[in-house]
Amino acid sequence: MYLAKVIGTNWGAKQAAGLEGLKLLQVRPVVLRASEAGATRLTEQDCALSDQVIVAADTLGAGPGEYVLVATGSRVRDVVYDSSRPIKAMVVAIVDSADIDVGVVR
Numbered sequence: 001m002y003l004a005k006v007i008g009t010n011w012g013a014k015q016a017a018g019l020e021g022l023k024l025l026q027v028r029p030v031v032l033r034a035s036e037a038g039a040t041r042l043t044e045q046d047c048a049l050s051d052q053v054i055v056a057a058d059t060l061g062a063g064p065g066e067y068v069l070v071a072t073g074s075r076v077r078d079v080v081y082d083s084s085r086p087i088k089a090m091v092v093a094i095v096d097s098a099d100i101d102v103g104v105v106r
Helices: 076-080
Strands: 001-009 023-032 047-049 053-060 066-071 089-096
Touching: 001 053, 023 066, 023 089, 047 076, 076 089
Parallel strands: 053 089
Antiparallel strands: 001 023, 001 066, 023 047, 023 053, 066 089
């Protein structure tokens, strides 16, 4: 699972069977920059967006500019839906705020 920022929405005239009714979001994972020595909490300036763009299924209603938690892998599909849906990345939470303890960031 990782924190990501929604950067857009995918639209298509047709979708694969099993994707009907799902919104498909473009997200970029958040990566942490090195913070100042002695800092105990990270700020938004300590975070950057990865160059990687991932498409994640969303049923929560997230939109561009919001931060979300994305879970990946076939187990997400099995738990949230059923094994017949072709999903590998799923928005599982819309994040309002997050505290990151610098002591555990590697």
